[in-house]
Amino acid sequence: AQTVTQSQPEMSVQEAETVTLSCTYDTSESDYYLFWYKQPPSRQMILVIRQEAYKQQNATENRFSVNFQKAAKSFSLKISDSQLGDAAMYFCAYRSASGAQKLVFGQGTRLTINP
Amino acid sequence: GAGVSQTPSNKVTEKGKYVELRCDPISGHTALYWYRQSLGQGPEFLIYFQGTGAADDSGLPNDRFFAVRPEGSVSTLKIQRTERGDSAVYLCASSLRGGLTIDEQFFGPGTRLTVL
Numbered sequence: 001a002q003t004v005t006q007s008q009p010e011m012s013v014q015e016a017e018t019v020t021l022s023c024t025y026d027t028s029e030s031d032y033y034l035f036w037y038k039q040p041p042s043r044q045m046i047l048v049i050r051q052e053a054y055k056q057q058n059a060t061e062n063r064f065s066v067n068f069q070k071a072a073k074s075f076s077l078k079i080s081d082s083q084l085g086d087a088a089m090y091f092c093a094y095r096s097a098s099g100a101q102k103l104v105f106g107q108g109t110r111l112t113i114n115p
Numbered sequence: 116g117a118g119v120s121q122t123p124s125n126k127v128t129e130k131g132k133y134v135e136l137r138c139d140p141i142s143g144h145t146a147l148y149w150y151r152q153s154l155g156q157g158p159e160f161l162i163y164f165q166g167t168g169a170a171d172d173s174g175l176p177n178d179r180f181f182a183v184r185p186e187g188s189v190s191t192l193k194i195q196r197t198e199r200g201d202s203a204v205y206l207c208a209s210s211l212r213g214g215l216t217i218d219e220q221f222f223g224p225g226t227r228l229t230v231l
Contacts, residue, residue, distance in 0.1 A: 004157075033217060043204060045158070045222035052217070091157050100171060101213060102148065103220060105157030 002027045004094050006106035013082045014114050020067075021077045021109050023092030031097040034068065036077045039089040039108070048090070051075065053097070079111075087113045117141070119223035121207050127229045128197055136192040136226045138207030146213020147190050148220060149182055150206040158206055164190060165213050197230045204228075 003026045013019035025034070036048040051059045051068050058066050063083075067076045079086055092106040120139040128134050140147050145166055150158035160174040164184045172182075179197075184190040194201055204227050208220040 037222075043206075043225045043227075045206065045208075047219055050217075050219075093157075097217075098215065100173075101146070101163050101215075102160035102171065102174065103150075103158070104160070107155075108157050 002029070002032075002094050002096070002104050004092050004104050004106035006092055006109050008109045009107070010110045010112070012112040012114055013079075015082055015084060017082055018078060018080045019082055019111065021079075021090050021092075021111070023075045023077070023106055025073050025075065025092070025094050027073070027094065027096075029096055029098070033095045033097060034066075034075045035093040035095070035103070036064070036066070036075075037091045037093060037105075038086075039091060041088075045091070049077065082113050084113050084115060087111055119207055119209050119221055121205075121223040121226050123226060124224065125227045125229075127231065129231050130197060130199060132197050132230075134194050134197060134228065136194075136205050136228070138190045138192070138209075138223060140188060140190070140207070140209030141211075141221055142188075144209035144211050144221075145187065146210040146218070146220075147184060148208040148210075149190070149192055150208065152204045152206055152225070154203070161192070161205075163213070170213075194228075197228075199230050202228055202230045 034051045093103040147164040149161040152158040163171040167187045179195045181193045204225040206225045208222045210218040
């Protein structure tokens with residue numbers, strides 16, 4: 001079974017600075033998808049960014065980018081120019097590309113933005 | 116509405132009671148997912164519907180949990196003989212096609228279930 005591990009329960013960053021959230025995963029599959037979701041206090045999960053494992057190029061979405069290291073099974077999220085609205089729980093998630101359609105989530109990292 | 120909606124937003128019940136949680140997916144989405152999020156944890160998969168049928172129910176913890184989607188749109192998660200350990204936020208998500216596509220799963224705001 002696949003597992004996802006986020007080793008940082010909490011992180012904080014000064015507004016306008018850059019922060020990196022870590023995620024590692026374990027799988028025996030070669031084709032899969034990885035995601036970062038944001039969950040504000042409203043509880044609604046919002047997709048931040050996704051990465052297809054077959055793509056070598058790291059995904060970017062405006063201020064959000066990932067560092068995908070397939071051999072190391074590492075998938076970190078970098079947030080540049082942090083804004084107060086970025087404060088939330090961030091979850092890393094895995095999904096098989098050929099098997100189960102479910103998302104497998106990590107335990108989450110609570111991100112605090114200091115003004 | 117444009118997004119996934121869930122009702123009720125909060126539900127308090129007593130141990131041993133029966134509860135139903137409802138999910139209205141985005142119109143036209145064929146795939147629907149239920150997840151359970153315990154306090155301080157990431158969501159855990161419960162069940163996945165493709166159309167009216169449960170394509171994967173491997174995450175249901177025991178036979179007290181059951182879900183239906185009779186017309187391929189609205190889904191109801193049913194919990195019998197609730198236990199205090201069932202207290203959690205129950206999240207619903209839908210995606211356009213499901214299956215092996217990379218279609219995004221859009222999440223609802225969840226139902227917070229508290230079993231006293």
